Amino acid sequence: MPSLRDIRRRIRSIRNTAKITKAMELVAASRLRRAQMRVTASRPYANAMRALMAELGGIAPSGGEALHPLLIQREVRNVGVLLVTPDRGLAGALNTNVIRRGTEVILENERADGHTVQVVTVGRKGQDFLARRGRNLLGTFTGIVDRVRYDDVIPIARVIMDSFISGSIDRAVLVYPRFVSTLTQRPDVVQLLPIERPQTPERTQSQERRLDYIFEPDPESILQQLLPRYIEVLIYQAILETAASFFSAQMVAMRNATDNANDLVESLSLTYNKVRQANITREVTEIASAAEAMAASNKR
DSSP, rough: OOOOHHHHHHHHHHHHHHHHHHHHHHHHHHHHHHHHHHHHHHHHHHHHHHHHHHTTOOOOTTTOOOOGGGOOOOOEEEEEEEEEEOOOOSSTHHHHHHHHHHHHHHHHHHTTOOOEEEEESHHHHHHHHHHHHOEEEEEESSSTTTTTOOHHHHHHHHHHHHHHHHOOOOOEEEEEEEEEESSEEEEEEEESSSOOOOOTTTTTTTHHHOOOOOOOOHHHHHHHHHHHHHHHHHHHEEEEEEEEHHHHHHHHHHHHHHHHHHHHHHHHHHHHHHHHHHHHHHHHHHHHHHHHHHHHHHOO
């Protein structure tokens, strides 16, 4: 049976840990509100850009050639994967789920005939995981998930776009944790390049008609400005989703850790009282036995 001193030491240590996890929960909750506001505010713009690019992506001149290098459809031999993860842990199963999904995407493409995969990571957790497994990374970016600015996204998008235009990758996909709610964060996979129209077989014939656009000054000039911005917006949105997912997962994880610590303190307090009562009973029994022995000795 453990000593009273050991139990008191464990209770004191667990209470200190509970104070730390409670503070981390409060900090994550305050930062979650701001991150959730940024995600909610940016989603309409990102969705509108995605819908517009889906319509414009299929537009081609009479020769049938793509109007921009980012629209070129090539035979896929080299795949680029952009994996977005948080920089820190203590967020439950969030990092594990995202990295597992990213690993599945990488292995699925590597198993395809003649495919090679190049990976770009945003966030320290994904970088460390792939580096430990000896994978060479095309690019790594850390320290931007918690306080992302739009300017921080431009170099990331440039690495992906330059690799696609140069032909070193023929397709680029984005893997990130999508923020659904405070309790739910779902790993999502989105194709970045080439930009293509989404497949919606349930659409009716009247809905399938194409919109007629009037380009001013010309389609090439407009797409030259819009397409890089579109890729940047998708990556920026993914990083915002990752930040909101991280803070929500961390808040829930720290709340559970605090509750578990309090439950453990209660259990140890009960054990402490039982050990203390057992010691008192043993001491009383020893005193009573000694008194009886002395009384019997005096009678003799």
